[in-house]
Amino acid sequence: MDNMLALGLDIGTTSIAVIAVDSVTGEVVDSASFKNDFTLEGKPFERLQDAVKITEKCVEVIDSFIDRHPGILCIGITGQMHGILYIDGEGKAVSPLYTWQDMSGEEPYESGESYSKKLSRITGYPVASGYGSATYFYHKENNLVPPSAVKICTVHDFAAMALTGRKTPVTHISDAASFGLFDIKTREFDKAAIEKAGLNYGFYPDVVSGARIIGEYKNIPVCCAVGDNQASFIGSVADCESSVLVNIGTGSQISFASESQAKNENAETRPLHESKNIIAGFALCGGRAFAALEKFIRETINLSDSKTDSAYPFIDRFLAVSEEPRDPLTVRTTFGGTRADPGMRGEISGIGLDNFTPAHLIYGVMNGIADELVSIYNSCEKPTHSRVIGSGNGLRKNRALQKIIEKRLGMKLFIPVNNEEAAYGAVLYALTAFGRYRTLEDAQKLIKYKEAGDTQ
Numbered sequence: 001m002d003n004m005l006a007l008g009l010d011i012g013t014t015s016i017a018v019i020a021v022d023s024v025t026g027e028v029v030d031s032a033s034f035k036n037d038f039t040l041e042g043k044p045f046e047r048l049q050d051a052v053k054i055t056e057k058c059v060e061v062i063d064s065f066i067d068r069h070p071g072i073l074c075i076g077i078t079g080q081m082h083g084i085l086y087i088d089g090e091g092k093a094v095s096p097l098y099t100w101q102d103m104s105g106e107e108p109y110e111s112g113e114s115y116s117k118k119l120s121r122i123t124g125y126p127v128a129s130g131y132g133s134a135t136y137f138y139h140k141e142n143n144l145v146p147p148s149a150v151k152i153c154t155v156h157d158f159a160a161m162a163l164t165g166r167k168t169p170v171t172h173i174s175d176a177a178s179f180g181l182f183d184i185k186t187r188e189f190d191k192a193a194i195e196k197a198g199l200n201y202g203f204y205p206d207v208v209s210g211a212r213i214i215g216e217y218k219n220i221p222v223c224c225a226v227g228d229n230q231a232s233f234i235g236s237v238a239d240c241e242s243s244v245l246v247n248i249g250t251g252s253q254i255s256f257a258s259e260s261q262a263k264n265e266n267a268e269t270r271p272l273h274e275s276k277n278i279i280a281g282f283a284l285c286g287g288r289a290f291a292a293l294e295k296f297i298r299e300t301i302n303l304s305d306s307k308t309d310s311a312y313p314f315i316d317r318f319l320a321v322s323e324e325p326r327d328p329l330t331v332r333t334t335f336g337g338t339r340a341d342p343g344m345r346g347e348i349s350g351i352g353l354d355n356f357t358p359a360h361l362i363y364g365v366m367n368g369i370a371d372e373l374v375s376i377y378n379s380c381e382k383p384t385h386s387r388v389i390g391s392g393n394g395l396r397k398n399r400a401l402q403k404i405i406e407k408r409l410g411m412k413l414f415i416p417v418n419n420e421e422a423a424y425g426a427v428l429y430a431l432t433a434f435g436r437y438r439t440l441e442d443a444q445k446l447i448k449y450k451e452a453g454d455t456q
Helices: 051-068 115-123 132-141 155-164 173-179 191-196 228-236 287-301 312-321 358-379 399-409 421-434 440-444
Strands: 005-011 015-022 028-035 075-079 085-087 108-110 151-153 170-172 206-208 213-217 220-223 243-248 252-257 267-273 276-283 330-332 347-349 387-391 412-416 449-451
Touching: 005 051, 005 155, 005 421, 015 051, 015 421, 028 051, 051 155, 075 155, 075 228, 075 421, 085 155, 108 115, 115 132, 115 191, 132 173, 151 155, 155 170, 155 213, 155 220, 170 173, 173 206, 173 228, 173 267, 220 421, 228 243, 228 252, 228 267, 228 276, 228 387, 228 421, 243 358, 243 399, 252 358, 276 358, 287 312, 287 358, 312 358, 330 358, 358 399, 387 399, 399 412, 421 440
Parallel strands: 005 075, 075 220, 170 206, 243 387, 387 412
Antiparallel strands: 005 015, 015 028, 085 151, 213 220, 243 252, 252 276, 267 276, 330 347, 412 449
16 A cells, blocks of 8 residues: 555754655554754854755655655655755755754844844834844845855755755745745735845745645655644644644644734744634743753752753653642743743742742743743634644653643643654645645544543
């Protein structure tokens, strides 16, 4: 049945995954993942990766899947949003990938105003640091744009180009919007705003709004790449009307389909496909807040004669046998700032003589992670949802956090059986583009769930 399989590639910030999915049953029949450790040194505020080496590794792994599973139907691609790299007229990379974590836009421009705030003020669009247009604006103002560059694109757009042999990128609306200076209503980059900022409109890639095949690799149709936030939504949510998605990984997001506009400064209206949008709210730390907690506990342990390389086993054992203590600490987990205010830092309050304990701190951090997302959700004009879909390893592996999310949102939480949600979403999108399914909603019926806490 190998000729019923489709491949999905997800180029994440810290890891890369490839999966093979049975297009009839939805079962993941093969998978591989590896660390995205292709980082490059740069200025202190830059966050760089080697897009060429990333793509070479992705092609190598895809080739191994094709060898094992002859007759692949199609290939779907997704990856980390917001970041950009520059390419020349031959479709070759002429810069590193500046990831979504890049802070060039936060550098002071003039009178203490940052590049991202200057760009936002000029154009009228909110463009946070890390968004492709903010990074491009910083480079343009400092004469850092490579002389041979003719286009900007995402790393997964670049991977799609490498597979199909295209010399120019095709960017899905999910990624185009993540660059900034994109008009949600017209589904196009705002030429007037771009040129008002002194940027080259011609640098921005062509945009497609639906599931589309853009070429072939070894006679296998390749779908246009989609942003990982939307791909995770597609690969996790079988029923868009009744479900809200909570994803906790390196960062964290809460997303739901909506016809209204986001009203919270830490939430955005993002194109999903064609005319449908999602409201997506973000906390920059998410799982990183829990990682900071682990580091604190690990270093505390290492002050004694006992030494450990990881405090996660200690935390896991504690959470397995402990309930949330009374008189909790209040922890604001904005340790890495927010999109609207990158300089903001976290806060721990409500400390008393009896609650200054590791248990209270552990639960305080988990409550803080949940509260960041729930506060965004509650501030939005939202439809009625009846269940939460949970994704991301930061949530999948933490039953205590699952309970907190359920309690805060007042809904039952379900977890997709497949744990590579973005790659799975890329597969569903590709199967729609390929014509295996008439609509994306039909393809999403392949998604299967287990209840939170169910380890089967």
